[in-house]
Amino acid sequence: xxxxxxxxxxxxxxxxxxxYPFWGNLASKDYTGPxxxxxxxxxxxxxxxxFMRAEHMTLLNQWRDSAxxxxxxxxxxxNGATWEASLxxxxxxxxxxxxxxxxxxxxENAVEPxxxxxxxxxxxxx
Amino acid sequence: xxxxxxxxxxLGILAWMGSMMGFQYVLGVCLPYTAVIVxxxxxxxxxxxxAKRPVPFSIPTTGGQQKSLPWIKPATLDNPSDKAGVWGRxxxxxxxxxxxxxxxxxSIEGDRVVYWSSKFLWLFALIFHYSFLIIFVRHFRFFAEPxxxxxxxxxxxxxxxxxxxxxxxxxxxxxxxxxxxxxxxxIFNQKVRYISLLSDYFPLFLIFGLCATGIAxxxxxxxxxxxxxxxxxxxxxxxxxxxxxxxIGSIFYVHMFFLAVLLMYFPFSKLMHAGGVFLxxxxxxxNDSRMKLHVNPWNPEKVYRTYEEYEDEFRVPMAEAGLPVxxxxxx
Numbered sequence: 001x002x003x004x005x006x007x008x009x010x011x012x013x014x015x016x017x018x019x020y021p022f023w024g025n026l027a028s029k030d031y032t033g034p035x036x037x038x039x040x041x042x043x044x045x046x047x048x049x050x051f052m053r054a055e056h057m058t059l060l061n062q063w064r065d066s067a068x069x070x071x072x073x074x075x076x077x078x079n080g081a082t083w084e085a086s087l088x089x090x091x092x093x094x095x096x097x098x099x100x101x102x103x104x105x106x107x108e109n110a111v112e113p114x115x116x117x118x119x120x121x122x123x124x125x126x
Numbered sequence: 127x128x129x130x131x132x133x134x135x136x137l138g139i140l141a142w143m144g145s146m147m148g149f150q151y152v153l154g155v156c157l158p159y160t161a162v163i164v165x166x167x168x169x170x171x172x173x174x175x176x177a178k179r180p181v182p183f184s185i186p187t188t189g190g191q192q193k194s195l196p197w198i199k200p201a202t203l204d205n206p207s208d209k210a211g212v213w214g215r216x217x218x219x220x221x222x223x224x225x226x227x228x229x230x231x232x233s234i235e236g237d238r239v240v241y242w243s244s245k246f247l248w249l250f251a252l253i254f255h256y257s258f259l260i261i262f263v264r265h266f267r268f269f270a271e272p273x274x275x276x277x278x279x280x281x282x283x284x285x286x287x288x289x290x291x292x293x294x295x296x297x298x299x300x301x302x303x304x305x306x307x308x309x310x311x312x313i314f315n316q317k318v319r320y321i322s323l324l325s326d327y328f329p330l331f332l333i334f335g336l337c338a339t340g341i342a343x344x345x346x347x348x349x350x351x352x353x354x355x356x357x358x359x360x361x362x363x364x365x366x367x368x369x370x371x372x373x374i375g376s377i378f379y380v381h382m383f384f385l386a387v388l389l390m391y392f393p394f395s396k397l398m399h400a401g402g403v404f405l406x407x408x409x410x411x412x413n414d415s416r417m418k419l420h421v422n423p424w425n426p427e428k429v430y431r432t433y434e435e436y437e438d439e440f441r442v443p444m445a446e447a448g449l450p451v452x453x454x455x456x457x
Contacts, residue, residue, distance in 0.1 A: 002423070007177040010404060011170055018166060021269035021362050031271050031359035033352055033370075054348035057291035105352050110267035110277045114288055 034104040130328035141383030161386035168393025180423035254304035257297040
């Protein structure tokens with residue numbers, strides 16, 4: 001083999017970088033996913049849980065646009081119930097703690113919503 | 127072109143059907159492991175195979191003044207005469223695609239042949255590669271807990287426009303636009319179309335499928351990424367979590383399948399230019415053939431005969447014939 005000094009060192013760097021997900025996790029414990037603290041006194045969010053899981057960010061984005069740009073603060077859910085389109089007053093009245101609810105998933109999946117550049121994050125039961 | 131397009135569509139449908147018909151374990155567990163092994167081993171094998179090939183001639187490509195007399199300014203990057211120049215040229219080639227920047231286009235304007243600079247290939251190739259790199263780096267949020275520090279920084283910059291929710295990452299549309307250019311160039315530029323083969327179209331369509339399913343998963347046909355991370359982390363811990371796998375939507379399988387095909391295809395295709403660029407003799411040699419002798423490694427061992435040996439053999443007859451000799455023959 002020619003130029004083995006360069007070829008081998010380059011190859012080692014390449015393999016180390018591309019196998020990082022495997023060796024980087026050797027020491028870590030098994031990952032079990034985020035632990036949410038759900039509101040104790042409520043069984044049902046404003047929409048079904050699958051919808052909320054997938055679309056909550058879209059919903060909040062629509063709420064922001066309709067409430068702040070069109071002045072419409074009423075949201076009619078798919079089951080006919082009406083809600084006030086407000087993050088602070090509606091969502092956070094049940095999900096009272098940002099750190100224990102929003103952040104659990106967001107931090108582990110590196111999602112950084114910009115809700116909290118305007119809104120005050122509720123600290124909940126502290 | 128059509129065949130490779132159909133092949134990629136068929137692969138997508140295969141993965142979709144497979145995930146519906148109970149092949150989740152094969153698609154979600156067996157295939158990714160196989161793909162990673164094939165990719166890493168195949169890549170290393172190709173590189174070592176190339177590194178074993180001797181370079182018979184000194185063949186660097188040059189694009190500027192060679193180093194010569196001291197008052198003539200040499201082009202150190204385009205015609206490197208030493209290691210530093212080679213490193214500089216290689217780094218700029220890999221990071222900036224300088225050779226594509228030199229791309230020209232020829233056309234006939236009236237009765238004249240006109241050569242003009244054509245930077246689009248360079249521009250879109252650069253957009254494609256860097257977007258793909260950023261997308262790759264962003265995926266590390268699924269590969270480690272806690273999320274590596276660089277992922278948040280990259281996401282912040284990538285989503286700095288703060289469009290919509292989930293926040294639009296610029297690299298998504300950019301990589302699609304760049305891919306469409308690269309595909310369109312092969313279809314609508316007659317000269318390029320003439321030399322394009324299945325192996326040129328297939329990776330483009332495959333990567334297009336990979337990116338399209340990824341974008342679809344983020345913005346349109348959402349999957350539960352918390353579960354995806356649980357599953358991916360379980361794969362990385364070598365204890366696949368089939369319960370989590372069963373909860374993930376079919377589009378994820380299509381995405382994974384495209385990725386697995388890409389990884390397995392990579393070492394055996396033109397995509398190996400990723401490693402091959404470093405091993406190109408035209409790029410990694412210095413143009414120093416006037417300073418150093420380049421010996422072809424496969425030349426047979428040379429048998430030399432010095433004058434002393436020659437004289438030792440013929441000293442007596444030479445002296446007898448009156449020819450001058452270095453050492454007088456013994457009487």
